[in-house]
Amino acid sequence: MNESVVAMGEPLRDLAARLGLPWQAEGDATAALRLVMTPEGLALSGEARRYGAPIRVDFTAGKVAHRRRFGGGRGQLIAKACGLAHGVTPSIVDATAGLGRDAFVLASLGAEILLIERVAAIYALLEDGVRRARADEEAAEIVARMRVANGDAARELATLVALHDVAPQVVHLDPMFPHRDKSALVKKEMRVFRELAGDDDDASRLLEAALDVATHRVVVKRPRRAPPLEGPAPDHVLEGKTSRYDLYVHRSLKSA
Ligand SMILES: C[S@@+](CC[C@H](N)C(=O)[O-])C[C@H]1O[C@@H](n2cnc3c(N)ncnc32)[C@H](O)[C@@H]1O
Numbered sequence: 527m528n529e530s531v532v533a534m535g536e537p538l539r540d541l542a543a544r545l546g547l548p549w550q551a552e553g554d555a556t557a558a559l560r561l562v563m564t565p566e567g568l569a570l571s572g573e574a575r576r577y578g579a580p581i582r583v584d585f586t587a588g589k590v591a592h593r594r595r596f597g598g599g600r601g602q603l604i605a606k607a608c609g610l611a612h613g614v615t616p617s618i619v620d621a622t623a624g625l626g627r628d629a630f631v632l633a634s635l636g637a638e639i640l641l642i643e644r645v646a647a648i649y650a651l652l653e654d655g656v657r658r659a660r661a662d663e664e665a666a667e668i669v670a671r672m673r674v675a676n677g678d679a680a681r682e683l684a685t686l687v688a689l690h691d692v693a694p695q696v697v698h699l700d701p702m703f704p705h706r707d708k709s710a711l712v713k714k715e716m717r718v719f720r721e722l723a724g725d726d727d728d729a730s731r732l733l734e735a736a737l738d739v740a741t742h743r744v745v746v747k748r749p750r751r752a753p754p755l756e757g758p759a760p761d762h763v764l765e766g767k768t769s770r771y772d773l774y775v776h777r778s779l780k781s782a
Contacts, residue, residue, distance in 0.1 A: 530557055530558045530559050530721050530722070531547065531548075531557055531558075531559040531560070531561060531570070531647045531722060532547065532548045532549060532550045532556075532557040532559075532560055532561070533545075533547045533548070533549045533550075533560075533561040533647075533650075534549075534550055534551075534552060534560045534561065534562050535551070535552040535562060535563065536551070536552070537563040538561060538562070538563055538568075541561075541650060545646040545647075545649065545650055545676065546646060547561070547646050547647060547650070558572050558573070558576075558577075558721070559571070559572040559577065559647070559718065559721070559722070560572065561647055561650060561651075562580075564580070564582075566582060566584075567582050567583075567584070567654050567655070567658050568582065568583075568650060568651055568654035569581065569582045569651075570582075570647060570648075570651060570718065572718070576714070576717070577714050577717060577718050578714030578715060578717075578718075579714075581625070581651065581715060581718060582651060582654075582655065583625050583626055583651045583652055583654060583655025583656075584655060584658070584659075585626070585630050585655055585656070585658075585659040585662075585665045585668070585669060586658070586659055586662040586664070586665045591665075599635065600635055602631070603764055603766045603769075603771060604628055604631055604632065604698075604747075604771070605631075605632070605635055606764060606771075607698075607745045607747075607764050607771035607773060608632060608637070608696050608698060608743075608745055609695075609696060609742065609743065610632070610635050610636075610637065615635070615636045615637055616637060616694075616695035616696045616742060617637065617638045617639075617692060617693065617694055617695050617696070618632055618637045618638070618639045618640075618694060618695070618696045618697070618698055619639070619640045619641075619642065619679075619683075619687060619692065619694040619696075619697045619698070619736075619739070619740075620632070620639055620640070620641045620642065620697075620698045620700075621642045621679035621683060621697055621698070621699055621732060621735075621736060622642075622643075622679070622698075622699050622700045622701050622726070622732070623641035623642055623643040623648075623649075623652055623674065624643065624648065624652075624700065624719070625648070625651065625652065625655075626641055626652050626655060626656075626672070626674075628698065628700060628747070629641045629672060629698075630668065630669075630672070632698070633668045633669065633671040633672045634668045636671070637671065638671050638692075639671060639672050639673075640672075640673050640674075640675060640686075640687070640690050640692050640694070641672060641673065641674045641675065642674075642675045642676075642677055642679045642683070642686055643674070643675075643676060644676070644677060644678040644679065644723075645722050645723050646676060647722055648719075648722060648723065649674065649676040652674050653674050656669045656672055656674055673690060675689075675690060679732055679735060679736075680728045680729075680731045680732040680735055681731075681735075683697075683732075683735040683736065683738070683739055684735070684738065684739055687739050693741065694739060694740055694741070695740065695741050695742040695743075696740055696742055696743050696744070696745060697736035697739060697740040697743075697744045697745070698745045698747070699729070699732060699733065699736060699744065699745065699746045699747065700746075700747040701726035701729035701732065701746075701755075702719065702720070702723055702724070702725055702726040703725075703748065703749050703752050729755050730755045730756035730757045733746065733755045733756075733757050733774070734757060736774075737758075737774060737776075740776060741776060742775070742776050742779060743773055743774060743775050743776060743779075744773075744774040745771055745772075745773055745774075746760070746771065746772040746773075746774070747769055747770075747771055748769060748770055748771075748772060749768070749769055749770075750765065750766070750767070750768055750769055750770050754772050755772070758774060760772035760773055760774055761773055761774055761775040761780065762775070
């Protein structure tokens with residue numbers, strides 16, 4: 527799937543074998559994107575002009591930590607969408623984990639959460655971010671509620687959930703949105719994601735799988751003006767400034 531990425535250097539030899547990533551010795555790499563171990567943790571980097579700064583997962587600083595402190599707690603849209611607004615704390619699966627930003631917000635509000643990511647290189651960043659956060663006094667307590675899994679949730683969600691012994695009340699989905707607009711490429715991190723993850727064209731299959739395992743609701747994050755995923759119509763919609771959440775309530779909970 528990710529021909530454009532290699533794990534580079536001796537420290538990543540085992541990781542590459544475990545995740546089925548191509549591996550090259552230090553200095554040999556010809557691929558556009560490289561996973562490298564740095565003193566600040568695992569990083570995904572490529573030519574800066576095309577891909578911007580190296581990408582790492584850091585739950586202890588920057589945007590993620592800021593969002594935890596000032597993001598609005600249980601009043602923020604994602605918390606309302608996932609049903610955390612009324613003092614309830616559901617168990618959640620984030621089946622499109624990415625860099626784990628949304629999942630970290632949910633875990634910081636008290637939710638136990640299983641993060642599933644199918645792109646091995648992105649999963650590796652996530653796993654490394656969780657490992658490093660365990661050494662941070664504040665973040666450790668939060669990441670203790672997060673578990674990460676590498677797999678394709680559209681094809682094996684039920685298996686992954688059983689394997690990790692979770693019975694998710696809520697499944698959170700944030701698939702890539704296939705932007706046609708070239709200006710979307712301006713954001714370099716997004717460019718990396720597009721090259722590695724594609725457009726998530728199978729998102730409606732993922733919705734079906736999520737509806738099969740969630741006991742309460744499936745929550746789909748969409749750009750504000752994007753159409754809903756193909757499939758059943760959402761039961762509720764929560765609109766924010768730039769994004770919205772489509773909510774699919776489990777049939778047993780719908781009023782007759
Ligand atoms: C838009 S990003 C999610 C960003 C994430 N919400 C965050 O806060 O960092 C979408 C991610 O979902 C992953 N993904 C899409 N479909 C998936 C599937 N069927 N199973 C597992 N991961 C999937 C993609 O590889 C990509 O990393």
